[in-house]
Amino acid sequence: MRGTLVGCGFFAENHLNAWTAMRETPLEGVELVAVCDRDLGKAEAAARRFGIPHFYGDAETMLAEQRPDFVDIATTLPSHRALVELAARQGVPAICQKPFAASLEDAEAMVRACADAGVQLMVHENFRWQHPLLEVKRALDEGWVGKPFFGRVQFRHGFDIIANQPYLAEDERYIIMDVGLHLLDVARFLFGEAGRLYCRTARVDPRVRGEDTATMLVDFASGVTGVVDLSTATKTEPEPFPECLIRIEGTEGTIELDQGYRLVLSRTGHREVRPVDAELLPWASRPWHVVQDSVLAIQRHWVDCLREGREPDTSGADNLRTLELTFGAYASAETGQAVVFG
Template sequence: MAVLKGALIGCGFFAVNQMHGWRDAEGARIVAICDRDPARLRAVGAEFGITRRYTSAEDLFADGGFDFVDIATTVRSHRPLVEMAARNGIPTICQKPIAPTMEDAKAMVAACAAAGVPLMVHENFRWQSPIRAAKAVTDSGAIGEVFWGRVSFRSAYDVYSGQPYLATGKRFIIEDLGIHALDIARCLFGDATSVTARTRRVNPNIVGEDVATMMLDHRGGITSIVDCSYATRLPVEPFPETLLEVDGSKGTLRLSQGYRLSVHSREGTEVTDVEPRLLPWASPPWHNIQESVSLIQQHWIDCLRSGREPDTSGRDNLKTFALVEASYRSAAKGRTVSVEEFL
């Protein structure tokens, strides 16, 4: 089968992982890159041997010659770039968060649907292998009917040095990190109908909230807690591990720090090491996230080839983004917010 040709827009901090992922991917390769910053464009072009380089996305699309585009820019540019891709009939991957507002997110999904082009949001945390291992257990019925869960990410890792914009936005942890945890909650426990959230800022040197706690009511009756913090100093820094607690009618599952998956049922307790592979280009502690980049990219290739909708399609991701919006509204108003208010 012919190798799919891709173009990548945005050669910043995280895009380097995506470029590594594409280099290893089976069935796709990047043929052109774009960044409005010539220095970043040059650096990524040189590292990955890409000679077709553009400082303007308009010029990139005008020249064409690729089957899909991977948008790895920050959130403000997502809508114009996705709409540009739709106008050009190019299947599109867009980094999370899909957009700054629900109105923008819906417009992007509608533009791609109207143009008949697939849109996938690069929502990679549900593709982390420890999360997938946990999902395989809950899906197997080993712990019975799930009635309660917790998705937790608590750290004091300095994310601001690699991503300085995280310190300056009015919104921070729910929009940037909580969005991943909320998506994992949807993936494990089903769609949510309402959210009750509390936020606070502990670090005085940033603008947005760095601590958030959300309680979700899921459609099937499960209650979950999604909690995240970048102000939590622990004896051993767990970044970037997402920890899980799931209680079912026949047992329990715990994904604990150090990638230990423990499943307790009537048959006994089984503890498995589910640490992700250290890919040749990966660097701990980021290897967990880095592996998930490769996995979601392979999923995109498979979906594009088979005409299947990706798990985290634009359409699906509206439900995750609605949880972000509902969480901010709940925290601001001090009341439970229905997710329907945003969909």
């Protein structure tokens, strides 16, 4: 299977490493044949470092010349719609980084374009592919808590995100668009679809323009009441970045994903702790390794889905529900009232 990639920036490094690891595992049967960046020097550097035969400064030319089996769009938000529509026009299945789109209208148009063209579309919504979160999901599916009634998805840290991605400081919408949508997606993954969402936001760090802390209360159709809360202004030790912490309570017991990647399964009179840290891949580095492992996992899922002709778990269509909550969170924060879905 011959892939291509657009956008050789900060996070694309993880995609490139994961594609390279897959290429070097012959059973995977997939390789990148070309990379593209509007800064041609970046594309060339990536091609050289990762042993990729071709590089381009223009995505349209790359797709036209290479006729690849898929394109991995690893650019930032503003280019997503044009690139996904380009892929659809050229009949090329596409992975699109998050945030998928700047509005629900854009996202719907992108999903429609790919559906009309009959090509697969997956959003690179990698959080739910993190090993610790997969283990939480497994314990939940195995019935540890019985019927769940409360869930918390927490992501509070003080890691200097802005140092790596300075453009985020300029966005009017910051943390919900950057990380909140991951957490809402994880909440959907664990608790199902949401019916109502209430959100409060604040800006703590004067260096950023948008909100850097958000707290949401979500009703899920499953009966779970969810708290989704996040902050990049949290000053604590040890630094929790990039750990997503979870608490799920049900009629029979409790599942916690605690800091240090400890999965705690408890019931009255019983408690067990399982280490659920992700593998440290050869190209990975702490504390990013859990995220890096999830990139490999979602890329494998994509290749499997393409081969088997089935819809990815985090397809464009699926991601519409996550985006609906994301934009709903901003609407709620603005009006001070809950937003109702469905």
